[in-house]
Amino acid sequence: MIIDADTIVAIATPPGKGGVGIVRVSGSQAAEIANKILGKLPASRQACFSKFVHSDGCVIDEGIALYFKSPNSFTGEDVLELQGHGGPVVLDLIVKSILQHGPRIAQPGEFSQRAFLNNKLDLAQAEAIADLIDAGSEHAAIAAQKSLQGVFSAQINELVEHLTELRIYVEAAIDFPDEEVDFLSDDKVTLSLAAISKKIKQIKKQAQQGCLMREGMTVVLAGQPNVGKSSLLNCLSGKDSAIVTAVPGTTRDVLINEINIDGLPVHIVDTAGLHESDDIVEQEGMRRAWEQIENADQILLVIDDVLGVRANDHALLSSFPKSIPVTIIHNKIDLSKKQEKLIERDDISAIYLSATQEIGIDKLRQHLKNIIGFKSDTESVFTARRRHLDALESASDYIESGSNQLQVYQAGELLAEDLRQAQRALSEITGEITADDLLGKIFSSFCIGK
Numbered sequence: 001m002i003i004d005a006d007t008i009v010a011i012a013t014p015p016g017k018g019g020v021g022i023v024r025v026s027g028s029q030a031a032e033i034a035n036k037i038l039g040k041l042p043a044s045r046q047a048c049f050s051k052f053v054h055s056d057g058c059v060i061d062e063g064i065a066l067y068f069k070s071p072n073s074f075t076g077e078d079v080l081e082l083q084g085h086g087g088p089v090v091l092d093l094i095v096k097s098i099l100q101h102g103p104r105i106a107q108p109g110e111f112s113q114r115a116f117l118n119n120k121l122d123l124a125q126a127e128a129i130a131d132l133i134d135a136g137s138e139h140a141a142i143a144a145q146k147s148l149q150g151v152f153s154a155q156i157n158e159l160v161e162h163l164t165e166l167r168i169y170v171e172a173a174i175d176f177p178d179e180e181v182d183f184l185s186d187d188k189v190t191l192s193l194a195a196i197s198k199k200i201k202q203i204k205k206q207a208q209q210g211c212l213m214r215e216g217m218t219v220v221l222a223g224q225p226n227v228g229k230s231s232l233l234n235c236l237s238g239k240d241s242a243i244v245t246a247v248p249g250t251t252r253d254v255l256i257n258e259i260n261i262d263g264l265p266v267h268i269v270d271t272a273g274l275h276e277s278d279d280i281v282e283q284e285g286m287r288r289a290w291e292q293i294e295n296a297d298q299i300l301l302v303i304d305d306v307l308g309v310r311a312n313d314h315a316l317l318s319s320f321p322k323s324i325p326v327t328i329i330h331n332k333i334d335l336s337k338k339q340e341k342l343i344e345r346d347d348i349s350a351i352y353l354s355a356t357q358e359i360g361i362d363k364l365r366q367h368l369k370n371i372i373g374f375k376s377d378t379e380s381v382f383t384a385r386r387r388h389l390d391a392l393e394s395a396s397d398y399i400e401s402g403s404n405q406l407q408v409y410q411a412g413e414l415l416a417e418d419l420r421q422a423q424r425a426l427s428e429i430t431g432e433i434t435a436d437d438l439l440g441k442i443f444s445s446f447c448i449g450k
């Protein structure tokens with residue numbers, strides 16, 4: 001069923017100048033607008049060269065027009081695409097001419113939202129479009145493409161199907177109480193619950209990788225002045241972003257560089273040296289440094305290995321939030337004459353390296369991937385978002401609770417309710433069941449014209 005909505009228009013290509021710029025129209029007025037602007041309706045799905053004419057008869061541009069008759073279009077509605085010259089003024093003129101005939105400007109993501117509402121895509125696929133456009137690495141783009149092709153959704157749908165079968169079985173047994181005892185002692189339910197739980201865990205693992213590829217990790221470089229934090233930032237990012245001098249207190253503000261380790265986006269944050277200071281600029285720098293530390297996925301406490309771990313470093317270690325893992329970076333091993341080394345431990349790891357001599361940096365890169373459990377292979381990875389992980393987690397909790405209801409309390413009805421909730425949580429991923437405000441939130445983060 002195609003939802004009857006008003007006609008929308010937007011420039012679909014990015015702002016700025018380019019060879020070609022595309023204006024997109026979607027809705028029931030698309031054919032009428034084609035007739036007004038082009039003087040004809042192009043055959044559906046056939047490129048047609050035409051002049052684009054304003055209502056006063058003035059030719060504003062010429063280019064390719066494409067008409068897609070509903071339901072065979074991206075949105076599922078009648079769609080008109082005008083490919084004109086890619087200049088901001090000419091594209092604005094085309095949009096203005098179209099607006100004269102009744103449509104309104106599209107909201108961000110509204111074309112994709114209509115595609116979703118018209119069942120052209122499910123929600124996870126629609127989100128993958130935004131992820132593909134935003135992809136910061138080839139790995140992330142391949143993963144987003146997999147989700148767009150429906151790899152993630154297919155796994156969720158399979159799970160939902162499995163859950164539905166189990167619900168039918170459980171609910172039928174509840175409806176025939178005489179048989180309920182048999183069903184409760186039946187292995188079928190226990191085995192199905194175990195299989196579903198295993199499958200959710202496996203999908204969640206893949207989704208976590210997909211989420212990491214999208215969001216990456218935030219690593220904060222902390223430590224006393226002059227230990228080599230800025231040198232390490234420059235070395236990891238391969239450019240001289242931070243000023244490096246032998247003068248303590250050079251870095252006074254927060255500096256963030258984006259790097260990519262085999263497809264894992266890493267946001268490296270260099271901070272002001274953490275020490276006692278009366279300088280108000282330095283104090284503000286330190287306040288900002290602590291703000292970054294609180295929000296980090298990983299803290300790298302950099303020390304000068306010639307001086308070793310000092311009392312101040314111990315004080316910093318005990319002040320860091322307990323929930324954030326810390327690695328001690330023993331920098332300047334070229335001066336302390338130590339070998340490069342990585343010691344990975346559950347509590348505090350250590351790496352011996354030299355930022356300026358670029359010794360041991362690969363060990364640090366490997367360590368960052370290990371900490372967050374990132375695997376570089378793109379084979380089994382699809383893009384995923386935090387909300388998908390939350391939904392999988394919630395489904396997993398309901399399955400666990402359902403198993404408990406069955407095994408401990410022999411409570412068939414409570415098991416049935418948990419299964420229903422698990423199914424609802426999974427359906428939120430593909431958007432089969434989704435609250436309107438969530439939809440609004442998801443699509444409003446898209447770019448205009450998508």
Ligand code: GDP
Binds near residue numbers: 223225226245273354
């Ligand atoms: P920050 O204040 O902690 O950001 O430290 P910087 O990165 O500004 O470095 C302070 C000084 O230590 C500079 O003179 C750097 O050249 C020097 N430095 C940093 N890392 C190394 C290293 O691995 N080996 C040597 N020999 N010097 C280093």
